[in-house]
Amino acid sequence: MTRPSVFPLPPNRTIGIVGGGQLGRMAALAAARLGYRCHILTPEPESPAGQVSAGVTLGDYEDPAALAEFASAVDVITFEFENVSAAGLDLLAALKPVRPAPSVLRTSQDRIAEKSFLNGAGAPTAPWRRVASRADLDRAAAALGLPAVLKTTRLGYDGKGQSLVTGPQALDEAFASLAPKPLVLEGFVDFACEISVIAARGEDGRAVAFDVVENRHRHHILDLTLAPAPITEETAEEARAIALRVAEALDLVGLIAVEMFVTRDGGVLVNEIAPRPHNSGHWTIDACPVSQFELFVRAVAGLPLPLPTRHSDAVMKNLVGPEETALWPEILAAPGLIPHLYGKQEARPGRKMGHVTRLFPRGALPGPFGIAAALGPLAARADRLEETVEIPLVPVG
Ligand SMILES: Nc1ncnc2c1ncn2[C@@H]1O[C@H](COP(=O)(O)OP(=O)(O)O)[C@@H](O)[C@H]1O
Ligand SMILES: [Mg+2]
Known part of the structure; x- marks a missing residue:
């Protein structure tokens, strides 16, 4: 089914933002200056973005009814944080244009998909290995050397979901402490x-x-x-x-x-x-x-x-x-x-x-x-x- 294009979006139309944090708040303030309204999807009453937007759908990001209600209130949909499920975005994309496309989110919200994509696109990263088992971790540590950084592939932010592995004695605890698996081990970058x-x-x-x-x-x-x-x-x-x-x-x-x-x-x-x-x-x-x-x-x-x-x-x-x-x-x-x-x-x-x-x-x-x-x-x-x-x-x- 092809929809008539809403782009360029005329003034007074509504931009739907998935997520109610400060990034959505500052985006909504910028949108208002361009003559748009914003409508926020968030489970949080009194969210930073909701406070400055024309409308809010209070609901869970995975709830089909909330997603449908949100989509019906907006002309185009975007997101201000990444820990929304790509399946939820797919559901939204069936109803209204979603920018960036859900496929972009799929790539960025999983560190393994992200690094594979980056390397394929000619963007260099630290060396890395997928770690699904304790034996994988030994092999990865041998290949990359220590220190190295062990990270969850999903849902990490502000350093949560990662552990600096300084030596072989730290492998057991690092592996046990991080979930869900699989993990990814990255070579430690002694950056300037x-x-x-x-x-x-x-x-x-x-x-x-x-x-x-x-x-x-x-x-x-x-x-x-x-x-x-x-x-x-x-x-x-x-x-x-x-x-x-x-x-x-x-x-x-x-x-x-x-x-x-x-x-x-x-x-x-x-x-x-x-x-x-x-x-x-x-x-x-x-x-x-x-x-x-x-x-x-x-x-x-x-x-x-x-x-x-x-x-x-x-x-x-x-x-x-x-x-x-x-x-x-x-x-x-x-x-x-x-x-x-x-x-x-x-x-x-x-x-x-x-x-x-x-x-x-x-x-x-x-x-x-x-x-x-x-x-x-x-x-x-x-x-x-x-x-x-x-x-x-x-x-x-
Ligand atoms: N491979 C690495 N080598 C050295 N420092 C790292 C490495 N990975 C992460 N860090 C440090 O930890 C910070 C947070 O890691 P990052 O992967 O950006 O996760 P987050 O999702 O928490 O931002 C980075 O900004 C950097 O300071
Ligand atoms: Mg970071």
């Missing part, structure tokens, strides 16, 4: 830094990418993003080329974030991909004429995709858990800090509650101490910041 590229691709196949950023994690949760990444032009070009190649190979219509490691010799390895807006792109709201969220909405709605330029350099700092959220009054009073809060009711430890962006003139991104100082009240946690913002230098050439 972590970077990411966010790219968008339209239905006409035209793809564009933001500048490369550096990401600094703390307890496996993104802490800081520096835009642009302090890497060589050559490494940056390679990273952007890989992201565009991945978007093309996926036949993506939508937005994708490609997380990468920069190796000590300036090479680039892909870590993982996320076919949706990404935490490492939040800086684009304040530092770019068109943010990752607007680009996402444009791609999903079939609108033109402008080149994503950057008018400023930027540092983005996540506000994680109760301690950083408690600094909110000081953050609001600090000159130059651009505050974003996600409307979450409870600041549990490790929970992303909001973020702060600080802009700098292009080319004026400061070094570690300058960044700590520029974060004002958050520099009160300078013990952490100095440790966190020590920028490794990637060898030139």
